[in-house]
Amino acid sequence: MDEFILLMRHEDGGKIASPEQMQIWMQQTRDWINSIIAEGKFVGGTGLPFDGACVVDSAGIVTNGPFGDIKETIGGFIHVKANSVEEAVAFAKGCPVLQGEGNTVEVRRIAKNHV
Amino acid sequence: MSEILMEDIRLIPHLFRHESGRIISALTNYWGIQYLEDAEDITSDTFLKAMEHWPYHGIPENPAGWLHRVARNLAHTYYRRNRLFQDKIVRDLGMGSTQEVPEIVFDPQKIVDGQLQMLFRICSTDLTPAHQIALSLRILCGFGIEEIATALLASRDTINKRLYRAKEKLRRSADFAMTISMDKGKSIDSVLRTLYLLYNEGYYSESNDQILRKDLCREALYLTHLLLEDPSTCRPDVYALLALMSFHASRFNTRINQMGEMVLYEKQDPQQWEEKLIDQGVYFLHQSAQGDHLTSYHLEANIAYHYTRKEEHVDKWKSILELYDLLLKINNSPVIALNRIFAFSKVFGDLRAIEELGKIDVIPNQYFFLLKGVLYREIDHDKAMVFFLKAIAVTHSERERQFIRSQYLVDEAISFLYWH
Numbered sequence: 068m069d070e071f072i073l074l075m076r077h078e079d080g081g082k083i084a085s086p087e088q089m090q091i092w093m094q095q096t097r098d099w100i101n102s103i104i105a106e107g108k109f110v111g112g113t114g115l116p117f118d119g120a121c122v123v124d125s126a127g128i129v130t131n132g133p134f135g136d137i138k139e140t141i142g143g144f145i146h147v148k149a150n151s152v153e154e155a156v157a158f159a160k161g162c163p164v165l166q167g168e169g170n171t172v173e174v175r176r177i178a179k180n181h182v
Numbered sequence: 183m184s185e186i187l188m189e190d191i192r193l194i195p196h197l198f199r200h201e202s203g204r205i206i207s208a209l210t211n212y213w214g215i216q217y218l219e220d221a222e223d224i225t226s227d228t229f230l231k232a233m234e235h236w237p238y239h240g241i242p243e244n245p246a247g248w249l250h251r252v253a254r255n256l257a258h259t260y261y262r263r264n265r266l267f268q269d270k271i272v273r274d275l276g277m278g279s280t281q282e283v284p285e286i287v288f289d290p291q292k293i294v295d296g297q298l299q300m301l302f303r304i305c306s307t308d309l310t311p312a313h314q315i316a317l318s319l320r321i322l323c324g325f326g327i328e329e330i331a332t333a334l335l336a337s338r339d340t341i342n343k344r345l346y347r348a349k350e351k352l353r354r355s356a357d358f359a360m361t362i363s364m365d366k367g368k369s370i371d372s373v374l375r376t377l378y379l380l381y382n383e384g385y386y387s388e389s390n391d392q393i394l395r396k397d398l399c400r401e402a403l404y405l406t407h408l409l410l411e412d413p414s415t416c417r418p419d420v421y422a423l424l425a426l427m428s429f430h431a432s433r434f435n436t437r438i439n440q441m442g443e444m445v446l447y448e449k450q451d452p453q454q455w456e457e458k459l460i461d462q463g464v465y466f467l468h469q470s471a472q473g474d475h476l477t478s479y480h481l482e483a484n485i486a487y488h489y490t491r492k493e494e495h496v497d498k499w500k501s502i503l504e505l506y507d508l509l510l511k512i513n514n515s516p517v518i519a520l521n522r523i524f525a526f527s528k529v530f531g532d533l534r535a536i537e538e539l540g541k542i543d544v545i546p547n548q549y550f551f552l553l554k555g556v557l558y559r560e561i562d563h564d565k566a567m568v569f570f571l572k573a574i575a576v577t578h579s580e581r582e583r584q585f586i587r588s589q590y591l592v593d594e595a596i597s598f599l600y601w602h
Contacts, residue, residue, distance in 0.1 A: 082259070086198035088231045092195060096237035110555020114234030118227075 068148050070177040071155040074137045075086065076164060077170040079117040085174035089181065103147055103158055112145030117161060191241040196397070198229050201246055202324030205288075207296035211287055214302065217354055218321070228253040230295055256493075257286050262538070267484060294359075294411045296324065301405060305376045306369040312401045313348040314376045320345055323401040333394045334383060374423055374479065377406045381427050388581050390442055394551035396434060421470035422479035428463030429486035434455040437530040439527060444585045448564045452492040460490045481509040499528035499558045520553050532557045548577035548586075555590060567591070 075101040080092070091137070117140070119133035132140060149155040152174065159172040202225050209221035231252050232245075242248040261284075304317050316334070319325040325333070331341045384398025406424050409415040436450040468485055485505045488498050506522035519542050527535030536557050543548055555569035570590045572585050 083328055084228055086202040086226070087196065087329065088325040088326060089226075089233055090193060090196070090198035093198075094234045096233070097241060100237055112238045113239065114364075116230070116234055118230075124304055143238070145238070 068150055068154075069155075069179075071147050071149055071152070071158075072144050072175045072177060073112075073147060073155065073159050073162065074144045074173040074175065075142050075164045076169070076173065077142050077164050078138045078166055079140075079142070080167070093162060098171065099161050099163055102161065103145070108148045108158070110146040110148060112143065113145040115141055117142065146177075148182065191243060191245070193241060193245055196542040197245060198232075199324035199528055201249050202229070203227075203300075203322040206294045206321055206324075207300040208288060209253070209257055209286070209296075210295055211292075211299050212257075214573065218349060218353065221261065222265070222321075224253060224256045226358055227256055229239065229403050231256075235489060247367050252289060254286045259293075264283055285526070294408060297405075297408055298412055298415070301373060301408070303352065303355065303368055305373040311379050313344055313351075313374060315380050316341055316344045318376065318380060319401070319407070322405060322549070332391050333389055333398050335387065335389050354461075365446040366575075369587070370409070370417065370420075373409070373415075374406075374419060377402050378423060378479070380424075381430070385430055390577060392438065392442070399427065399431055403431065407572065418470045418472045418475065419477045419479050421466045422477060422483045425463045425466035425470055426479055426483035428466060429483065430460050430488050432459035432463065445491070445541060445583070446589055449589075454491060455492075463487065463490070464469075476512075478509060478512045479510070479549060485509070493504055494588060496529065500524055503529050515549075517549070519544060520549050524553060524556075527557055530560075532561055546572075546576070548573040549580060551576065552586065552590075 079161050080088075084092070094147045100112070101107060117132060119131050120140070122132065123129050132141060147155060147158055149158065155176075162172045164170045205228060206218070206221045207232050209224060210218050213221065228249055232249060236242070236245075240360035245525050300322055301318070304314055304321065307314075309317070316330055319330045319333070320327075320435075326406075327338050327341050327345075331338045334341070336344075374539045381399055384395045384400075384402065387395050387398070389395055403424070406420060409417075409420045410424075433450060435456070436454045437445055439445050463480055463483070464487070467487060470480055470483065488505075493496055499535065503522065503525040506518065506525055510522060511520055523535055523539050523542070528539050536554070539554065539557065551569045551573035555566045555573060558566035558569060570586055574586050577583055578585070
């Protein structure tokens with residue numbers, strides 16, 4: 068079985084969202100992860116605070132986020148097990164982040180640590 | 183695996199919204215109203231932290247306690263780092279001493295104190311009711327701009343401006359040293375008025391968002407209920423207002439049908455009225471019957487009580503009429519006067535009610551014409567239709583126009599079809 072990272076890209080919603088909206092997002096994300104736990108495919112994951120995020124470029128210049136012209140950036144990721152990239156994509160499709168226009172979930176296979 | 187799901191804690195609805203009001207109020211109570219915006223920032227950062235942790239690691243067993251702990255830690259860090267601290271040092275240096283960072287505690291008593299303090303501050307600051315309502319929704323009830331705009335049928339821009347100005351005034355009120363020792367007894371009248379208006383905003387709002395309208399009513403009930411927690415504000419008129427809100431709330435679901443149209447009282451299904459809320463109202467009404475001060479809330483609550491009695495009975499309308507007579511003496515408003523005439527017609531008949539209507543001095547609005555139409559319905563059908571059409575002509579509300587058409591003009595349209 069392969070393992071995948073699902074990277075959630077979205078805007079920093081915390082600045083505009085109401086407490087009610089945040090509770091709804093939180094619960095939806097929890098429910099989504101719960102459905103993956105129920106299949107025994109959840110390995111781990113975490114949210115990534117936008118606060119204090121920065122980028123270091125090849126010239127060693129450090130800039131504060133957001134990153135470049137796009138407003139969407141990685142707000143969190145989860146690590147899952149899946150039999151195929153299709154199964155991992157199916158998990159990704161359930162991600163509540165995708166309710167927001169322009170938001171994405173990137174699916175990446177983790178390189179296996181053996182030959 | 184399903185055990186994990188079974189054990190997963192589900193949050194109570196609106197937890198973040200309610201905790202928002204609690205945390206902001208508590209922090210401002212510690213720091214002073216000048217730091218309202220900082221308290222708001224810390225509160226939304228607290229929810230962000232929950233969003234970053236809970237979905238991945240599970241919802242904590244005591245979610246509110248978790249939020250309070252995080253808010254307290256964020257607040258302490260903030261307090262040490264920021265301008266607030268420097269301000270204090272400068273001031274304290276002048277006084278020749280340095281103070282310890284105050285320990286912030288979120289215990290139930292402190293939370294309620296903070297909320298009451300904020301409620302009184304908002305309601306006794308010199309603001310228009312519209313500003314007080316927007317501010318209460320934002321600060322005490324944790325509503326977002328979008329939610330307030332939808333509930334109050336205003337643009338986001340309007341609400342933003344309203345909040346900005348209201349907060350400015352609120353900050354300035356700090357200069358007048360409104361501290362915890364504030365005389366709650368004196369300013370409670372304005373608090374009750376704001377809560378009453380907040381409730382009405384939800385109950386009579388034309389917003390199509392039924393859930394949000396209900397939320398407004400629920401919040402008003404919740405804030406009014408808070409007043410019972412403090413001995414100095416646990417008063418008969420508070421109970422009376424709670425009774426009024428409970429009785430109205432019991433009929434909330436039947437007032438608007440699934441198409442979002444208003445339903446006439448006589449066409450509401452009493453089976454759908456919420457018995458539990460009626461019982462709650464009766465309890466509060468009993469509690470309100472103390473002392474010798476009869477307020478308009480007492481009278482309105484009693485009227486609302488009679489409206490929850492299902493059976494049509496002449497005594498019911500006699501009681502309602504008597505209550506309206508008393509209410510008019512306290513509050514001589516056109517709406518009350520028109521409502522009184524309706525009750526009058528139920529007791530003395532339409533003809534005498536029309537005479538009575540001729541005696542009152544009101545500027546004819548849609549409710550005036552509507553009532554006149556209703557009173558003429560059995561006496562002179564054509565005349566009644568003319569008044570209904572007049573009511574349609576003067577109202578600015580599309581929903582009311584629709585309502586009058588569907589409730590009063592439909593019968594006419596049907597008979598017209600049969601004739602031809």
